[in-house]
Amino acid sequence: NAGVTQTPKFQVLKTGQSMTLQCAQDMNHNSMYWYRQDPGMGLRLIYYSASEGTTDKGEVPNGYNVSRLNKREFSLRLESAAPSQTSVYFCASSEDRDSPLHFGNGTRLTVT
Amino acid sequence: EDQVTQSPEALRLQEGESSSLNCSYTVSGLRGLFWYRQDPGKGPEFLFTLYSAGEEKEKERLKATLTKKESFLHITAPKPEDSATYLCAVQVKNSGAGSYQLTFGKGTKLSVIP
Numbered sequence: 001n002a003g004v005t006q007t008p009k010f011q012v013l014k015t016g017q018s019m020t021l022q023c024a025q026d027m028n029h030n031s032m033y034w035y036r037q038d039p040g041m042g043l044r045l046i047y048y049s050a051s052e053g054t055t056d057k058g059e060v061p062n063g064y065n066v067s068r069l070n071k072r073e074f075s076l077r078l079e080s081a082a083p084s085q086t087s088v089y090f091c092a093s094s095e096d097r098d099s100p101l102h103f104g105n106g107t108r109l110t111v112t
Numbered sequence: 113e114d115q116v117t118q119s120p121e122a123l124r125l126q127e128g129e130s131s132s133l134n135c136s137y138t139v140s141g142l143r144g145l146f147w148y149r150q151d152p153g154k155g156p157e158f159l160f161t162l163y164s165a166g167e168e169k170e171k172e173r174l175k176a177t178l179t180k181k182e183s184f185l186h187i188t189a190p191k192p193e194d195s196a197t198y199l200c201a202v203q204v205k206n207s208g209a210g211s212y213q214l215t216f217g218k219g220t221k222l223s224v225i226p
């Protein structure tokens with residue numbers, strides 16, 4: 001099983017450009033999440049989807065949008081990238097809210 | 113505000129030298145406490161979930177314990193392959209959407225020297 005797959009692995013954007021980070025899971029999990037990880041800070045939740053057809057804001061949603069395309073796929077969109085969005089982005093999934101998260105290997109994004 | 117503090121930030125051990133990592137938390141009501149391991153360039157990997165004070169979980173050289181204010185990750189006779197960053201996260205009791213949100217600590221970077 002692949003688990004949680006994220007694409008791309010690396011990306012460099014200029015300020016103002018847009019892009020979509022893709023995430024897919026093959027574990028038939030109901031819930032999916034987007035986190036960002038910055039040096040010296042804990043993982044912070046951007047958005048999550050408790051189940052197919054629903055999305056909710058997390059701790060740091062500003063500047064991002066998400067789409068739960070189907071049960072397998074959950075994408076994160078940056079409409080107008082800013083240097084403050086330079087980070088490592090992790091997608092995760094879980095069977096339900098009380099189950100452990102399964103993480104992908106991240107997308108390393110640099111905004112210049 | 114929910115807070116999670118991990119200590120130390122970094123720990124260097126000789127192979128075979130046992131030690132403990134600490135995760136102290138301040139939350140309105142604990143639903144669950146999670147331990148993850150993260151290797152460089154990878155996503156976090158789940159280790160344990162603890163739900164109530166006094167609970168213990170073990171896996172190979174690792175044992176996690178929980179009190180009302182903190183959790184410990186005990187590493188017995190560590191090997192170089194145990195080198196990683198260990199993350200602690202808490203889930204708050206909340207009947208609504210908030211229970212989906214984990215609060216993560218900043219992690220402890222463990223290095224085990226041969």
